[in-house]
Amino acid sequence: xxxxxxxxxxxxxxxxxxxxxxxxxxxxxLAWCHNCYVVCDTTKKTIEIYRDSKLYELPExxxxxxxxxxxxxxxxxxNKTSEGKA
Amino acid sequence: xxxxxxxxxEPVSDELALVEAAKAGDDAAFEELVRRYDRNxxxxxxxxxxxxxxxxDVVQDAFxxxxxxxxxxxxxxxxxxxxxxxxVNEALMKLRRRRPERTVSLDEDVKTEDDSVxxxxxxxxxxxxxQYTQAELRDILDRTIHGLPAxxxxxxxxxxxxGLSTEETADALNLSIPAxxxxxxxxxxxxxxxLNKFFQRxxxxxxxxxPVSGDGNQ
Numbered sequence: 448x449x450x451x452x453x454x455x456x457x458x459x460x461x462x463x464x465x466x467x468x469x470x471x472x473x474x475x476x477l478a479w480c481h482n483c484y485v486v487c488d489t490t491k492k493t494i495e496i497y498r499d500s501k502l503y504e505l506p507e508x509x510x511x512x513x514x515x516x517x518x519x520x521x522x523x524x525x526n527k528t529s530e531g532k533a
Numbered sequence: 534x535x536x537x538x539x540x541x542x543e544p545v546s547d548e549l550a551l552v553e554a555a556k557a558g559d560d561a562a563f564e565e566l567v568r569r570y571d572r573n574x575x576x577x578x579x580x581x582x583x584x585x586x587x588x589x590d591v592v593q594d595a596f597x598x599x600x601x602x603x604x605x606x607x608x609x610x611x612x613x614x615x616x617x618x619x620x621v622n623e624a625l626m627k628l629r630r631r632r633p634e635r636t637v638s639l640d641e642d643v644k645t646e647d648d649s650v651x652x653x654x655x656x657x658x659x660x661x662x663x664q665y666t667q668a669e670l671r672d673i674l675d676r677t678i679h680g681l682p683a684x685x686x687x688x689x690x691x692x693x694x695x696g697l698s699t700e701e702t703a704d705a706l707n708l709s710i711p712a713x714x715x716x717x718x719x720x721x722x723x724x725x726x727x728l729n730k731f732f733q734r735x736x737x738x739x740x741x742x743x744p745v746s747g748d749g750n751q
Contacts, residue, residue, distance in 0.1 A: 458718040463536030482654045487534055489657050493725045494537055494693045496662050500674050503579040505572045513592050517567055521600045
């Protein structure tokens with residue numbers, strides 16, 4: 448297996464959605480190709496770091512404000528709709 | 534080396550019941566759906582727009598649009614996937630308004646030369662994120678993902694940050710499954726490449742730039 452072929456399968460390999468035959472070919476490649484091993488390992492870490500990060504968490508006070516605004520706009524829409532029907 | 538662990542999503546068994554109740558006029562049921570998903574929608578909107586005020590507008594507009602069009606939701610996909618599709622469209626509209634000089638479309642197949650071929654292969658420290666404070670790390674991750682084209686950023690966020698499946702991501706973005714996979718691979722590899730300078734082993738980085746001094750978007 449060439450490195451380019453390995454890269455092509457990397458996403459499915461990391462997602463664990465790959466057939467057993469291809470998986471064993473990829474792991475054989477990983478066993479001797481240090482560069483692909485590092486790329487695979489650091490790509491996996493990239494995903495884990497982003498997934499675990501608290502990037503763009505919604506602060507509680509903002510969440511409360513947004514929920515109130517959404518509820519008010521939905522209520523206003525409902526009132527207009529029922530007035531239209533009356 | 535094994536696969537990444539799938540993100541465990543919250544149980545959605547009662548989601549359909551909530552949607553049906555909301556359709557029948559039960560506002561408390563819709564409020565429960567808002568409570569369940571507003572953080573996710575905010576995160577997605579913030580990742581796409583890269584602007585907090587726009588993200589706040591997107592959260593409101595997406596939920597109000599979902600509420601007013603609830604009867605059109607037929608239950609062929611999960612409510613959350615349907616909501617994400619609305620939110621992504623709202624966020625992209627914000628982005629287009631903010632940057633009219635740049636066309637932003639998820640359909641475009643952004644092609645940059647050899648962007649999927651790793652240029653720099655450097656091993657990282659065992660727990661690279663621990664080299665930084667939480668605030669520094671967030672800044673690095675924010676600036677790094679900001680540098681990706683919107684189409685890659687969106688696929689990465691839905692698949693890897695929010696934990697949607699490939700099929701759900703394709704459904705939410707109206708893309709084919711091969712298109713989602715191709716964008717995801719390129720997003721992952723580009724982010725990895727850009728994070729190298731922050732996370733590579735210090736002994737190999739000696740003599741190079743200070744790890745926090747770069748702009749994250751080389």
